Amino acid sequence: MLNNIFSKNFQFTTRYFNEKLEAIKEGKAKFPQSVIFEGSDIYGELFFALELARILNCEKDGSEFCNCTNCNWIKTFTHPAITIVTPIDFKDMDSGSKTVISTKQCQAIGEKLLETSDYHRVFIFLNADKEPLTENEERQAAEFKNLGYELPEEWKPSHINHKIFQDQASNVILKSVEEPPKNTTFFFLTKNREDIIQTIVSRSQIFSLPSGAKNQDYSFVADLFANYPNFTLDDAFDISEKLLAEIKNEKYSALDLILMIEEYLTTLIKNNLANPAFVQSAMIDLNHAQIAEKMLSSKVQPKMAFNWLLTEFVKNF
Ligand SMILES: [Zn+2]
Structure with missing residues (x-):
């Protein structure tokens, strides 16, 4: 053991x-x-x-x-x-x-x-x-x-x-x-x-x-997601590029970033409990983020996982 x-x-x-x-x-x-x-x-x-x-x-x-x-x-x-x-x-x-x-x-x-x-x-x-x-x-x-x-x-x-x-x-x-x-x-x-x-x-x-990213500062993701949930498709690909650049610069791992997105969404949900419509949609996005996390643990490339996730965000709201 x-x-x-x-x-x-x-x-x-x-x-x-x-x-x-x-x-x-x-x-x-x-x-x-x-x-x-x-x-x-x-x-x-x-x-x-x-x-x-x-x-x-x-x-x-x-x-x-x-x-x-x-x-x-x-x-x-x-x-x-x-x-x-x-x-x-x-x-x-x-x-x-x-x-x-x-x-x-x-x-x-x-x-x-x-x-x-x-x-x-x-x-x-x-x-x-x-x-x-x-x-x-x-x-x-x-x-x-x-x-x-x-x-x-x-x-x-x-x-x-x-x-x-x-x-x-x-x-x-x-x-x-x-x-x-x-x-x-x-x-x-x-x-x-x-x-x-x-x-x-x-x-x-x-x-x-994972490096304990759940407890980490997710302000980087919060900044990128400033317009959430109002993303256009252009925003989505732009954000995806920026996330991938962080991986390339070895600043964060793909998994760290997904966990930060999950943490960001979880906090948003907690802060918006008075708005059921928003919570419902954000829950769906959180679920998508968890699917993207699973993609990364199989052999899906981060680029594919991030592009998929961000386009889901555009479709959802
Ligand atoms: Zn021994």
Whole structure:
């Protein structure tokens, strides 16, 4: 079972993996061979992947306080079968650039997989820089400190993107992602699924890990929606473009934005209870936003989901 911090923050994904781990224990299921996490919380994604790796390799019952050898190795980042792949980690074979995940690193993973292993091998792809964490990052990481991990010194994790994981290297790893030896899992920690090549996306299971956007400031959306509910079709596409630009600038994830829209609508509804006609229509829009949220957790592109949602808003009122 995963620690409560995960069910609190990422309810659906946690439930999925808890059920999966249970079924694996009973010999009824296999663990996915490739998983993409998307969302803005890099620490949530990293510790989620590490905890899954730990439970899959634990010699006892996987409990969060277990101190078997495997669990200890994973918590100190020294387990031989858990490989953190970044531009600065897993780099012995390659004295070259420290700014990308290289094709050599990806070839080395292929070679590693030719050897047999008694472990459940896990490769976690992300970005990292050799620099201290900011105060804010310290705070984000501290949320997971009860899990007992010792993060490497001067190691600042961040999301993977096309710049650090380029097409050539991605293509080298593709075959392993598609047909890995048994008990092997790849994790890709992204802000948005568009940040890695489509051929990997289509071979992976994707999970959105919301960053608590429900409690976040949604003033950005409120500004964009100043004319709500009086949108023309032009307004709708204009707003959709602006939302997509935020994703492109890596300011928010697609899911964050949808959750902000939901929060905005919920507040409007609460503030307009005296106007039943408005409430009824806004409820329909809220429902549309929830459908758009579901679209994002399947493989619909954000552009399609946002364009659809905003046009529904125009049609509704
Ligand atoms: Zn253990």
